[in-house]
Amino acid sequence: MSARKSPRQQQLEAALLYPVDWLDERTGLLGGLRYFLFRNVPRDTNWMQTLGAATLTAFLVQAITGVFLAMFYKPDPNSAYESIQHITNDVTFGWLVRGMHRWGASCFIxxxxxxxxxxxxxxxxKYPRELTWIVGVLLLALGMIEGFTGYLLPWDETAYWATVVGINIQASGPFVGxxxxxxxxxxAEIGPETLARFYSLHMLAIPGxxxxxxxxxxxxxxxxxxxxxxxxxxAAGRERDDEEAPPTGRVGLVSPAPRGSASQGVDE
Amino acid sequence: MSSLEKNRADHKRYKEDVKKEGKPFFPYALFHDSLMQLVVVGVIIALSVIWKFTAQHEGGGTHPGLLGPLYTEKADPGTVSFVPRPDWYFYFLFYLLRIFKWPDSVILGTVGIPTLLLVIAIALPFVDRRRERHPLRRPVAMITAVLVIVAMGTLTWKGAVAKEPIASEAGALVPMWAQKQGFKGNADAEAGAKLFSQSGCLNCHVYTGAGGQNLGAPELTAEGAKGRGIDWQIKHLQCPSCVNAGSPMPSFKTLGADNLKKLATFLEASKGPK
Structure with missing residues (x-):
């Protein structure tokens, strides 16, 4: 392979790869990344199975726009509303960042x-993915709490009264309510302390x-x-006990395929 | 073979199949994922643009466009003409509180059902332990799922279209109330009725057929017939949950002692139409 390369080319290649090799020697990340990217997935995955990636995208949109909003937002009842107005009306593309955060939340949910x-x-x-499901349910619950805590931050009438009632409902719970x-x-009342707490929960605790x-x-x-x-x-893992013949021609085409001829496997 | 052994054999076969017949995540699956991710970002940007440019065209961010106003008026704890409305994804819980009534069952709606849903969701993989994955061969799971979706969808829809009474319209009802309830001429009660109509009480309570039924709030048409007394009413208005543990009603202390007394007088004068 490298037989045709001139020494100069080889040198250049080594120099370019050096940082990657350096990082990999110390972290082993390259192996993990290679595994992540080139691991096989079932060949019959469906468009519906992109919804997880879509959800992650919505979350990333929230994280990124949230960082920018935090640069301009002031978590104090005297200036919160004004800072939201400032972001929406004055800051360059502030309306877009706030809009994306607001609508991104709905999309995320x-x-x-x-x-x-x-x-x-x-x-x-089902087995063996029970824990993945449970973590997903916790993510859903936390996501909704994130929505609830974020709703107060604009400190407008809608936000304020929804939170008053929301907290009262929370407090009506038994035992720890x-x-x-x-x-x-x-x-005693919903005020500066409440806003500070919601802000901290909304941008530190829950996102973490x-x-x-x-x-x-x-x-x-x-x-x-x-x-x-x-x-x-x-389907990967299908039962074959009572399977006399492959159901369709397509399966017959692909089933003896050797590993690596993945192009035949893409059949969506 | 025990079911656990069968499960393990299934997963082993799955892994072998994926290894033998699968496609590499990159580029095949990642390509679909990336397209979907672009769609998501595109939709979010489109919503933001529609929101911003339809809400603003008449000047001022509080003008609602296609997707609602950019912001409503600044929060003022002193005004109580509030509409207790959460973000849309809580509508199903919010509307649930119209079904459960204070004080008997409201806790079911506020805490019971959400907790129950969470517990059921977490317990699902341990309750449904069958190996079958095909939807058509899981009729109980599918029917349950459809019922849950229909129920949550209906509650969300009902919550979205539920109308809150408008204060000015409610104000016009005051003379009729005085007539029906027989407190005409009682200046304090009439002033209290006016306050009642303006302070957002009807957003949750029903009074002689007017008003919403949010948050499980009780009907107040015959509140005065309960014999609670003006002092109790004032205390309750100042701090509802101090008198009725667990009440989701906000405090109306900011109205001031004078106004609270008028409101209490009005409530006590409401004995129910004869």
């Missing part, structure tokens, strides 16, 4: 539900938990593999 529906339809929560309610409020759980979720997805659509005649 919708996509989580759709993704959950897909997993349910495919029976993909009143306790959580008063922690959220931070005082979300990122951690998303990491666990993705790790489990890669480790356990994604399911084939259960109705697929070529």
């Amino acid at each position: 919708i996509l989580m539900f759709l993704h959950m529906g897909r997993v349910f339809l495919f029976g993909a929560y 009143p306790f959580i309610g008063s922690i959220l409020k931070g005082g 938990a979300l990122i951690g759980l998303i990491g666990v979720h993705l790790y489990l997805v890669v480790r356990l593999g994604i399911t084939s659509p259960p109705w697929s005649p070529v």
Whole structure:
């Protein structure tokens, strides 16, 4: 391969690859990345199975736009509303960043539900993916709490009264209900302390938990593999006991395919 | 073979199949994922643009466009003409509170059902342990899922189209209330009725057929017939959950002692139409 390369080319190649090799020697990340990218997935994956990636995208949009909003937002009842007006009306593309954060939240929630529906339809929560499902349910719950805490931040009438009632509902719960309610409020009335608490939860605690759980979720997805659509005649892991002949010509075409001839496997 | 052994054999076969017949994640699956990701970002940007440019064209961010206003008026804890409306993905819970009534069952709607849903969702893989994955051969799971979707969809829709009474319209009802309830001429009660109509009470409570039924709030048409007394009413308005543990109603202390007394007088004068 490298026989035809001049010494100069070889030198250049080595110089270019050096940082990559340096990093890989110390972290071993390259192997992980290679595994992640080139691992096999079932050849009959469905468009519905892109909903997880879609949900992750919506989350990343929230994370990125959130960082920019935090640069301009002031979590204080006297200036929160004005800073939102400032972001929306004055800051260059501030309206777009805030709009994306606002509508991204709705998209995130919708996509989580759709993704959950897909997993349910495919029976993909069954052995051995139970834990992936549970982490997903926790992500959904945390995502909705993230929505609830973010809703107060604009400090307008809608935000304020929705939160008053939301906290009261929380406080009506048995046992720990009143306790959580008063922690959220931070005082007798909903005011500066409440806003500070919601802000901290919304941009530190809950996103941190979300990122951690998303990491666990993705790790489990890669480790356990994604399911084939259960109705697929070529589903990975299908039972073959009572299978006399391959159902269709297409399967016959592909089944003896040697490893590596992946182009035949792309049949969506 | 035990079911666990069968499960393990299934997964082993799955891994072998994926290894033998699968396609590499890059570029095949990643290509579809990336297209979908572009669509998501595109939709989010499109929503933001529609939101911004339809809301603004009449000047001022509080003008609602196709997707709602950019912001409503600044929060003022002093005004209580509020509409207790959460973001849309809580509508199904919000509307649930019209079905459960204070005080008997409202806790079911506020805490019971959400907790139950969460527990069921987490327990699902341990409850449904069959190996079958094909939807058509899982009729119970599919029917349950459809029922849950229909129920949540209906509640969300009902929550979205639920109308809150408008304060000015409610104000016009005050003379009729005075007539029906027989407190005409009682200046304090009439002033209280006016406050009642303006302070957002009807967003949750029903009074002689007017008003919403949010948050499981009780009907107040015959509140005065319960014999609670003006002092109790004032205390309750100042801090509802101090008197009724677990009440989601906000405090109306900011109205001031005078106004609270008028409101209490009005409530006590409401004995129900004869």
